[in-house]
Amino acid sequence: NAGVTQTPKFQVLKTGQSMTLQCAQDMNHEYMSWYRQDPGMGLRLIHYSVGAGITDQGEVPNGYNVSRSTTEDFPLRLLSAAPSQTSVYFCASRVAGASYEQYFGPGTRLTVT
């Protein structure tokens, strides 16, 4: 199993550009989520999904869209990038149910100029 994979590893955008951060998992996990990590702020939840076709907002959803058309994939879209979205983005997944043990991808480092 590859676990949780993310692409790209690094990305530089200009203000106003759009892009999609890809996340895939091969563990058949129902639950997937996106976090951003900023210095001194820890991990903050952007959006999450409890299964295909179901998504919900986390703590900091503004400026981001998600969809979940398959169990395996959970892309994060930035429609109009802003410098405040410069951050490291992590995707995570886990099985639904009583175990809350999340597994993280390697991250995407995004810079918006």
Added chain:
Amino acid sequence: GQQLNQSPQSMFIQEGEDVSMNCTSSSIFNTWLWYKQDPGEGPVLLIALYKAGELTSNGRLTAQFGITRKDSFLNISASIPSDVGIYFCAGQLNTPLVFGKGTRLSVIA
């Protein structure tokens, strides 16, 4: 919303020393998790705790779920250079996981 206070924010220790860090909350949790993040990598799960009072070990790591369900601690015994990184606690109760801001550990050889 729920918040976790993780302390200390950072610590510098000598190789071979024991380390202790903790996480507290004003809310109760049903689950406490401890993660470690190496530079440039995603967090990796170290220990999961599901019961108040539970004490769990993973090699040189030991974590406990506080009796009040509002705190947890992580101990590392006989630290080594590869223990360097950021340690995160996370708690959960009927909502997505809430993460602390992390403890940055530096080990001096």
